[in-house]
Amino acid sequence: ADIKVYRASTTAPVNIAVVKYWGKRDPKLNLPTNSSLSVTLSQADLRTLTTASCAASFADGDSLMLNGELSDISGARTQACFRELRARRAALEAADPSLPKLSQMALKLVSENNFPTAAGLASSAAGFAALVQAIANLYELPDSPSQLSLVARQGSGSACRSLFGGYVAWRMGDKEDGSDSMADLVAPASHWPNMRALILVVSAAKKGVSSTSGMQQTVATSGLFQQRISNIVPANMASMEQAVKARDFAKFAEVTMRESNSFHACCADTYPPIFYMNDVSKAAIRAVESINAKAGKTIAAYTFDAGPNCVVYYLDEEAPTVLGAFSDVLGSGVTGWKEGSAGVKSSVKLE
Numbered sequence: 001a002d003i004k005v006y007r008a009s010t011t012a013p014v015n016i017a018v019v020k021y022w023g024k025r026d027p028k029l030n031l032p033t034n035s036s037l038s039v040t041l042s043q044a045d046l047r048t049l050t051t052a053s054c055a056a057s058f059a060d061g062d063s064l065m066l067n068g069e070l071s072d073i074s075g076a077r078t079q080a081c082f083r084e085l086r087a088r089r090a091a092l093e094a095a096d097p098s099l100p101k102l103s104q105m106a107l108k109l110v111s112e113n114n115f116p117t118a119a120g121l122a123s124s125a126a127g128f129a130a131l132v133q134a135i136a137n138l139y140e141l142p143d144s145p146s147q148l149s150l151v152a153r154q155g156s157g158s159a160c161r162s163l164f165g166g167y168v169a170w171r172m173g174d175k176e177d178g179s180d181s182m183a184d185l186v187a188p189a190s191h192w193p194n195m196r197a198l199i200l201v202v203s204a205a206k207k208g209v210s211s212t213s214g215m216q217q218t219v220a221t222s223g224l225f226q227q228r229i230s231n232i233v234p235a236n237m238a239s240m241e242q243a244v245k246a247r248d249f250a251k252f253a254e255v256t257m258r259e260s261n262s263f264h265a266c267c268a269d270t271y272p273p274i275f276y277m278n279d280v281s282k283a284a285i286r287a288v289e290s291i292n293a294k295a296g297k298t299i300a301a302y303t304f305d306a307g308p309n310c311v312v313y314y315l316d317e318e319a320p321t322v323l324g325a326f327s328d329v330l331g332s333g334v335t336g337w338k339e340g341s342a343g344v345k346s347s348v349k350l351e
């Protein structure tokens with residue numbers, strides 16, 4: 001009998017969108033209403049580490065330990081990832097009968113975040129990306145990151161962008177089966193090595209309205225949203241790709257802030273309205289505005305996801321100005337901050 005335990009580990013980074021994914025055209029397959037683009041944060045700061053193992057002797061089914069606690073994997077999204085990866089492994093086993101039948105064994109996953117999961121920072125993206133990549137490594141799948149992004153997308157939409165470092169686009173695609181809704185690399189982190197991200201932890205509480213139900217309500221009730229997906233996002237995707245390629249920070253920053261505003265305006269336009277930002281979030285916006293006004297040019301850009309926490313992008317040469325200005329905001333309700341960037345080690349301070 002096969003008594004071997006097969007094992008593989010990987011890490012996956014957190015990504016923060018500068019052109020936002022907001023809206024599903026197919027909730028079951030996690031197919032988006034628009035393309036999106038993100039910046040991957042440094043794994044030194046924020047990442048999920050996942051080990052996947054399987055063995056013929058694992059008798060009691062698949063399991064996932066997340067930060068030391070047994071996690072529910074019965075949800076349709078997680079099951080879709082397992083099913084898809086097993087099918088890809090089974091195809092390899094069918095083609096080469098000498099391969100061990102890993103696709104038929106129970107999977108044990110152990111996952112750890114190197115940042116406080118409770119801090120309300122995007123963790124599902126890194127989580128699903130690491131889960132998919134770890135199992136793909138275990139199964140020795142030949143799939144490219146883009147091919148794996150098709151699987152991660154089914155776990156959490158934004159997770160498809162965490163299979164890559166750097167600047168990553170998720171192309172919405174137009175096929176009904178989702179086979180062309182995947183991520184690709186716009187530019188590696190090394191393309192723009194002085195890019196930095198400051199994460200302002202405004203609230204450690206779990207978000208009030210989940211992204212899934214917020215998106216559903218937006219698609220169903222916001223009139224502005226139609227304008228956003230038909231005109232605003234396509235134009236912003238094009239400008240953002242140009243800005244990244246040209247390392248044009250002012251343009252990158254303007255599109256980033258306009259995108260965040262457009263997304264939160266659509267949330268406020270739903271009926272009833274959804275508010276993710278609170279007063280401290282708004283103070284952070286004003287702080288960025290005043291930094292840029294004082295500098296006489298755009299040196300900082302804010303963005304907010306489905307919660308009150310703020311991410312500020314800036315270039316390393318502006319660090320003293322940007323970080324200095326934020327120490328005021330830090331004193332008034334921000335509970336912690338994290339400075340990070342694609343591929344650059346940085347400091348952490350959590351009160």
Ligand code: PMV
Nearest residue numbers: 017020021157158211305306
């Ligand atoms: O991947 P989800 O379902 O958690 O949705 C993420 C939505 C935003 O973070 C608000 C935007 C984005 O593109 O990441």
